[in-house]
Amino acid sequence: MSDYQMIEVVVRNIEIITPLVKRFTFARKDNQPLPPFRGGSHIIVQMQNGEQRYSNAYSLMSSPFDTSVYQIAVRLEEDSKGGSRFMHHHVQPGDTLTISAPNNLFAISPQAAKHLLIAGGIGITPFLSYLPELERAQGNWALHYCFHHQENNAFQDELIAGPWRDRINFYVSEQGTRLDLARLLADVEPGTHIYTCGPAALNDAVKTAAGRMGIADEQLHFEQFAIENKGGAEFTLVLSRSGREFIVPEDKTILQIIENNKAAKVECLCREGVCGTCETTILEGEADHRDQYFSIEEQNSQKSMLICCSRAKSKRLVLDL
Incomplete structure (x- = not known):
């Protein structure tokens, strides 16, 4: 079981990036450096x-080489369970x-000859x-960034203005530009690792296309904080x-049943x-794993x-609780 160190931070700054996305900057209350982290x-x-x-879990988007602050971006979700709505409507500088x-389930692979990033x-x-980490290591990388329309284009301007613009490709569905995964993955060089972060549909599409191309599972890395099913x-x-x-019904989790019944x-x-x-x-029994935590x-x-x-694949699941 994970045991997390918890830290009190002050919200230094809040920036409106798009109508639905805000960037939050955190610093320690005592102004000491925050714990180190990797991309x-x-x-x-x-x-x-x-x-x-x-x-809620949020990716760190700031440079690993500056631990004076952490930065995260929060998208206001339509079906928010409360977290993104609270961050957008209640949190103030x-x-x-x-x-x-920090914890890292989506680290850059040191074995990769090339890094293909799909967002x-x-x-x-x-x-x-x-x-910043790939650039400092002089890594061979390319980024493909997809979004539906211009209101979803968080940080596009910053990426265009950055020193790595020629390594980034943008795809906007409403403008008729879509990422052709079959073509992209057909040209993957040996030793390339593929990293995908986005909605479940994108992650699933990459898994399917990579499987058709015979790309090994160990070369594929995914992150998706909201489990849709x-x-x-x-x-x-x-x-x-x-x-x-x-009885754990179709629409409840094990945790919800335990909490609702104050069972443990x-x-x-x-x-x-x-x-x-x-x-x-x-x-006893067999789990149907839906997490991103375990290998x-x-x-x-x-x-x-x-x-x-x-959940459970078996009809009966016995847990040590």
Whole structure:
């Protein structure tokens, strides 16, 4: 189970990037440097709104070579569970927030001969922390950035104005320019690693196209903080320590059932399969893993699962709770 160091930070600045995207700059309250991080890292931001607490994961988009501040970008989501709405409508410069120390599930691969970066919408943010690192290492890289229309083009102007403009390609659906994944991946050089961050549809399209091209799984890297499908067939949940049994219906998660019934105390920071704090040992049954936290090998071992998002493949699941 992950144990995160939590840090109090002051909101130094808030910038409106597009009608739906704001950039937040955080600094430590004591003005000391923040913990070091590498490109692709994320933090968890905790927000308190009365008795309601929100906890969301956001990619760090600032340079890993400047830890005087952290920067994140928050897109206001239409179906927000409260976090993005709170950040957009309630957080002001000078406010104090609690954040986690950085964790990295989307690191740049040191084995890669070339780095192919594919971003969709707000999925551009982790790549903004990649670029200084890749440039300092004189890495061979290219970025392909897709968005539906000009209101989704967060940070396009900054990328165009940067020193690496000739390595970046932009695709705007409403203007009729779309990324041809089949063509892009057909030309992938040996040793290239492919990194994708964006909506589930983009991640799935890259997985499908890469599979058709025979690109190995270990060359593919994905990040997506919002899990769009946590539903599935109902199953019986057994908590071994108390012996209590529950039915987990199609539209509820294990964590929701446990919390609704006050059946056990479980820590969970992110609720999106990213932080690892709700990791729970599997005693019997088979998990249907939906998280991004475990490696493929760890998921296949069926030793533990993240109960905020993952379900059961078996009809009965016994957990060490």
